[in-house]
Amino acid sequence: MSMPALTQDPPSIGAQHYALIAGPYAVTLTVPAPRGRLTVGIADRSMDMAVSGAKVSLQVSGMGVPSIPVPMPAVAGPHGTVAGQYAATVALMPGAYIIAIDINGKRASAHVRIW
Secondary structure, eight states, X not given: OOOOXXXXXXXXXXXXXXXXXXXTEEEEEEEXXXXXXXXXXXXXXXXXXXOOSOOEEEEEEBTTBOOOOEEOOEEEETTEEEEEEEEEEXXXXXXXXXXXXXXXXXXXXXXXXXX
């Protein structure tokens, strides 16, 4: 009698979080694994408060991706926008990338690996 083959799913890799500085802003970049909606949390470093109404965009470079700015609108919640939260959906294949985030003309970047 043959035994059934045992299969195991690959280990689950959760979202990756990056803490960045862009001039007066503290930035938290969240990259889901393996791909999907990138989110950015922005706070004013001197006031320690969420930043609303910012002009936010991101650029992804690497792995043959054209480096085109992608606007990141504020995240909508049940009662309007969520203070300090911005998001964009970007499909990234596994590989290494540089993600640059522009916030009101100030830039932060992170080296990101998608598995």
